[in-house]
Amino acid sequence: MTNGVPISWYLVLSAVLFTLGVAGFVFRRSIITVFMSIELMLNAVNLTFITFSYQLKQVNGNLFAFFVMVVAAAEAAVGLAIILTVFKNRNTLNIDDVSSMKD
Amino acid sequence: MPINYSFSGVDTLRFLPEIILTIAATLLMVLDPLIKKRSSSAFGNIAILAFIAAIVASIQGYGNPGTAFGGMLIVDGFGTFFRILVMVVGILTVLASYRFLNVQDAETGEFHSLLLFSVAGQCIMVTANELIVIFIGLEISSIASYVLAGYLRDDKRNNESALKYFLLGSFATAFFLYGIALIYGATGTVDLTAVRAAQAGANAPNPLFIGIAAALMFVGLAFKVSVAPFQVWAPDVYQGAPTPVSAFLSAGPKAAAFAIFLRIFMTAFEPIGQGWEPLVWIAALLSMTIGNFAALLQSDMKRMLAYSSIAHAGYVLVAMTARTDIGEAAAMFYLAAYAFMNIGAFAVVTHLSGKGERYTSIDDFSGLAQKQPLTAAMLTIFLLSLIGVPLTGGFFGKFYIFKAALESHLVWLTVLGLLNSAVAAYYYLRILVVMYMKEPSEAAANAEPLSPGLGAALILPAAATLFLGIFPGWVLDFAGRSATFLK
């Protein structure tokens, strides 16, 4: 295993992807892109799960990632439906325009 | 790998409430096209029946407490308490929404179906003893709630509410999930009891790692219970959502989220309690302060109640800061009392808001006492309870919380918290002022008589609020006995 990949690299990669997801959420204006950023974050988490699964030699991490996928899929369905209704009502996908309630 | 696993009837029995709710939800969905719209409140009736059946099942289940599905679920007093609580919240929400849905021309089976699913998710959360199950339960509850928040999809405010709730909720959930992943990495398990046990052994992981994981989970949970600085979403979402849904959101999911918050932090993260106590301390103070002070200037009733719910979340955190069984019992009691008074208050808003929810500003409550004294009296009870006047549940809730805090020598937090509640009195009093001391507004003058459903949604919480205020012992005893987790 001398020339294997250090496990921390995977974890750091995951952290980077997670942060990029957060960045997308914070900086993007298109609602859909924002939503995709969330998917990115979930993917990053999945990578962590699977990395740990490898390290712990357990199948559980894989399962968790699988559950996350299902959740992500369900979220996608509902989320996109919500985005559709917003678009129908406001005719915009700019997230900054959806801010009528404040104070 | 041999299959050494099987589940028994006991497991099913302990999972029965969720099963009932799921079946009912599915049934409603199926029935939706079959039942003639607007002709009856059959959907609601079925939902209520299902809730009652599930409550009965929960009580039955508690008769034989224990774990199920290999420790994934745990039917203990704590779980049962919250199970019943969220189901009662469900019932009250249904009661409050009969007339609402009718007025908005939006009676469908899906509404109730989603509600049942959401409650089922909460039931799963509060009885789960394993992070992944908690996560899935949370998502079930949340996703259903997102949809409910945007239920009147032609209403701009509903859309916005749903979108904000959904995007920010998913965002926070991602943090929560990341936390789970790190916990898994650190301890090799996601079972709460095992996580706790793993921290005690000889090759225990660095508490720092547990701490980081706890921090990430804290973000997700604090978001769900709308604790500062993660509270920003709550006012917008509560204001925008259909009023009965706001009532539901502020009571059910919140209580369930608090349940898992308590369970996770008091079991899995109890060994690093010294570490997170200051964090909760600050969050509690911030929530109380931000919630109360921001509420001072609100003119919209729903929004004001949203801020108030932030403040009340802060009070519950005070109990959590105590890190004792008494504290947990106090938090449980408080959440129950809070659920009743808050749903009641929202129910009054529902009653008055009218078609398209035109009347939700505080001024619309002007003179309500002269037009509808009973409604006003009920709202008075809820508001006094929210203030924390004796003989109401809210008072005893606060009392127990601060008692627990003082026992843990959190004198300053107690003093600041109670002073906060004096500030809070101001904005609740404003509503009493307009209701009793001003001339009737257009909204109050045109308010229709209380429908039976809404009436029940007012009287039941009012009675419960008073009951908790006068005879708190019954609930508190139960909470006290249930506050010890499987460790």
Added chain:
Amino acid sequence: MQLWLIPILPFAGFLINGIFGRRFSKSMVNVFAIGSVVLAFAWVLKTILGLGDLNTPYTEHYFTWIQSGTFNVGADFTVDRLTAIMLMVVTGIGSLIHIYSIGYMAHEHGPNYGGYYRFFAYLNLFMFFMLTLVLASNYLLLFVGWEGVGLCSYLLVGFYFDKQFATNAGNKAFIVNRVGDFGFSLAMFYIVKQFGSLDFGTVFHQAAGASQSTLTLIGFLLLVGACGKSAQIPLYTWLPDAMAGPTPVSALIHAATMVTAGVYMCSRSWPIYVHAPDAMNWIAIIGVATAFFAATIGMAQNDIKKVFAYSTISQLGYMFLGVGCGAFSAGVFHLMTHAFFKALLFLGAGSVIHALSGEQDMRNMGGLRTKIPWTFATMMCAAVAIAGVPPFSGFFSKDAILVAANHHAPWMFWLGVITAGMTAFYVFRAMFMTFFGAYRGHHHPHESPAIMTVPLVILALLSLGGGFIAVPTFLGSFFPTVEAPEDFVLVAISVAAGLLGILMAYVMYVAKPGMADSVAGSLGDLYKFVYNKWYVDELYDATIVQPLVKGSRTVLWKGADVGLIDGLVNGTGWAAKQVGGLLRLLQSGNIRSYATWVLFGGVLVIVAMSVAGGIR
């Protein structure tokens, strides 16, 4: 002996007239009002006669009034020789004045149904309190009477309560008296602190063994009280104003009885004073200063009642001088004779005013001796008595005081003598301006009815012969005696001063009528100063009243209360709302901002947990 009947009788009169008087006819009111007082007088006579020589005090206990711990105050009445004299004076003169008032008040039209019944009710109430005052066997009960007479004074001064000046005068009387009472109360507190009781017997018994500083303080504080009630410097200002009340009130309350309460109280407290020479000395100083000071003002007044008012102050000063010099019996003696002649002077003045339908300014009188001869004659008796002409009553009492003053401090004697001259001058000035010369008014004077003149005559007789009542002897065993040798020279000097005063008045107001004005003119500012009563009222107003009222309004109320304290309270509310306003800025409604806040919180939490976990 049922001492309680003495005050209760007038009190019953008060209740009956007070409650039902409005429906009564005047004669019905008279029956209860005068009847009760006369009965009280009769009961006093019977009591005193029945009690024998009164060498030991006679006490009756009725009930415990206040009890706290071991301290208690009883509703107890005592009669001793001092009380006996006071009882006689109060009920006797009181009866006369009540009778006189029937005539005087017959045509008065005060507010509220003419106020006839009200007048008598108040008068009866006054009698009740005055009698309580003199009968009291402890300081607190004395204080009851003390405050009560003050109240009646307030009510009667403000009898014409639709007139602002009358009610102002009433308030002034009450409030200035309150200042004196302040001292009295403090004295009582100190007495209890030191002696544990307020009973005269106990206190005086223990006073003999108390330290001098204690007794001096108590004596001084009591003096403050006495100054208020007896209109001494610096608290005399209320008395001249109190003339706003009906004239019989001035006679009874503001000349004969109530204002002498201070003298009575100081005399009563002699066991305290004899061991407190400093306090005694102060009594004498205040007394003589007041006597002189008031006399100067009295010389320049034109209102007949004001003249007598200042005269009263001046004569009270004499009494204080006597008491202060240790001549307690002389003081009390002068108290009695003064009650006779000053009551007579006031009643006479009332008769004049009555005759002139309310005119009080002497410049509008003159030559009345023929028109109202009874009034003139009786008043003349009083005038010679007060001027100290032998052998009339004033001579004896004033002489006794001056002799004692000489013994105490000669300068006081000389000041007293000068005052005696001035007294004779202003009294006869008033007599001459009123009764001599030509009539300068527009009314048609008429003599008063017999119901008024008969009391005048009785008082005249008392004024003339009162000096022969053996009060000093009677009280000789009651008070400690002062070794003051009778000195004929001193007597002659004082008599001469009095005669000189009469002569000057005659010259200036009868012989050479223009002279008064020219003298006044030549004195210039000094005359103006005296005429305006030394500007004391103005001084008090500018230094005490106005600063207090204006300060309270601007500094305390608007400044401290509304501005500062309430400002802080409301400011807290305002600040809370400002904080709320700031917090609302968090709620921009923008999802990305919200996410940033969540991120912000998340980073904070992670940092906090790493710090807590001990980041390495």
Added chain:
Amino acid sequence: MNLLLLTLIVPLAGFLIALLIPRSSSGGSRMWALISSLATFVISLGLVAGFDRSLTGNQSTIDVPWIASPDIHFSIGVDGIILWLVMLSTFLTPICVLVSWNSIEQRAKEFYAFLLLLEFGLIGVFIAQDLFLFYVFWELCLVPMYFLIGIWGHGRRIYAAVKFFLYTMAGSVLMLVAIIYLYNKTQTFSYNAILEMLASGRLTFNPEEGMLLFLAFFVAFAIKVPLFPLHTWLPDAHVEAPTAGSIMLASVMLKMGTFGILHYCLPMFPSAARQSAPWIATLAIIGIVYGALVAMVQPNMKKLVAYSSVSHLGFVVLGTFSFTQMGLDGAVYQMLNHGITTGALFAIVGLLYERRHSLEIKDYGGVATLAPWLSAMFLITTLASIGLPVLNNFVGEFLVLQGTALANYTWAVWAALGVILSACYMLWMYQRVFYGETNEHMRHHMLDLKPREWAAIIPLIAMMVWMGVYSQSFLPPVGKATARVLEQTQVNVPFRVDLKPAQSGSHTEVARAH
């Protein structure tokens, strides 16, 4: 049946039944309020009759568990102080009903219901023997009073009501902290049990702890009293409140504060009380003088009376912190006196308001000509208020000042200034309102007392005279209770009424009058 319990329950029952009376029947509401409050009064008379004056400590006690954990009891009882405060509440409530008879036209049902609820709360505050129960009643009193001011008050009623509520609330939350703290330390809420623990040394506080607890209680009470400088809610509340509200507020509610100080602060935290006495006495004296001075320049009658309350209540606090038997007796007596006298003042001001519809002094003048009896009653009340002997306040003020003088003569000197000033402001007001000339408007509206109004005023006047002349009817039980408080406070003031027994007539001949 325990009469004390009955006294507590009848108003509550009255309140609940009042809720059932139809809104349209305001006459019915009035009558019911009168009947039930009178019934309460009669029952409380029975309580007095049954009170054993020879006993110290609580009587008519009831103690039943209410909540198991924490150990909260429904525990009530009366001692010599509580007895009279309960009487004061039951005595004044029917009077409040009477004075509100015509002035409350709108929403009469709620008004009278709240009044009865208020009575219930007030009685409860006084008789509670369990700290928690006490707090419950304490807060409960806020609600009806808040509504009474806010709904039936005058112009700025809402501001006043909210201010009242928040001020009190801010203070009482601190008290709650202290109560909970005490519980955590002692595991009991029972007042008597805590005192017992203190006495037996099983419960001790370190100095800072004791002082903080003391202050937490004291501030809550001081706001209610109100002690300078925490008094600014009072003028607003009084001016805006309806007559009955003002009466109950001034006469009974303020006593909650002074009672609390006497009943809780002193015995439970003796050393802190002793330590802070100079400061508190100073504030009390400032309040006495300051309240009087500010009262003097008020243009509004109710505001004037309100500030006068600040002054009068200063006496009560001062007497309490003199730690002398006389001071405490006087303080308690002064509480009752102030209740009666100020109640009467507000009642009559209310009657004036009904006639003239103004509270401004300048709008009046010459009332005495038109309504002599009204004026006479007000005069008597005024005189009582300024402490004229033979009327009630004198006895109280005398005892307070005397007690204070025993403890610290300088305090008494300063405080006695208030007595002078009280004459100034009251008489000045009396002059401007009742004396002087009348005008046309007044002549038409200023009627004299009507029978119903007589019925409300006469009992008050009678009490003033009774309490002023024969204090022995009232003081002995008070003395017993205050002596106990002093004992519990463990005061060691040099002069603790070690008065030599009065040697009345030691060298005089005493004849017993039959």
Added chain:
Amino acid sequence: MDTILFLVFALIAVVCAINVVVQSHPISSALSLVGVMGSLAILYLQLGGEFIAAAQVVVYAGAVMVLFVFVIMLLNAGAEARQGRSLVASVLGAPLLILLLLLVAYFVQRWYPENPTVKFGGFQHGTALDVGRALFTTYLLPFEITSLLVLIAIIGAVVLARKELD
């Protein structure tokens, strides 16, 4: 070999992820996201997650992303508009992100002090068999309740997207 594999796909993943964030057109972002997912699938495979790698491609990249693209097309979402701003996000966003990254990255790289390495085939229990067995035994409950989740998603989509509430 493992290292190169990791580096290549990690690089692709990161670049694609950055692209997701910086692209202004949603469709570009979506395609970049597919890229991320694809490269992650490779990494999963490297870590022994055979089943999950397959699922990643089929479910995620296949189904979910298709849904995204479908919606983008449906709504005809163009390049995002530039108007509208969030002061908080623009001021605090970047520093906070950097801080978050640094903190989390610092901790995770310290996770295993001895820093074990990953080799292809080092873990072989991520097969469909293993996953399936676990799913239907130990993780039966979560598995069953995820079905609820899917059901809710369906209802939710129906509620929100149905033509009209009646």
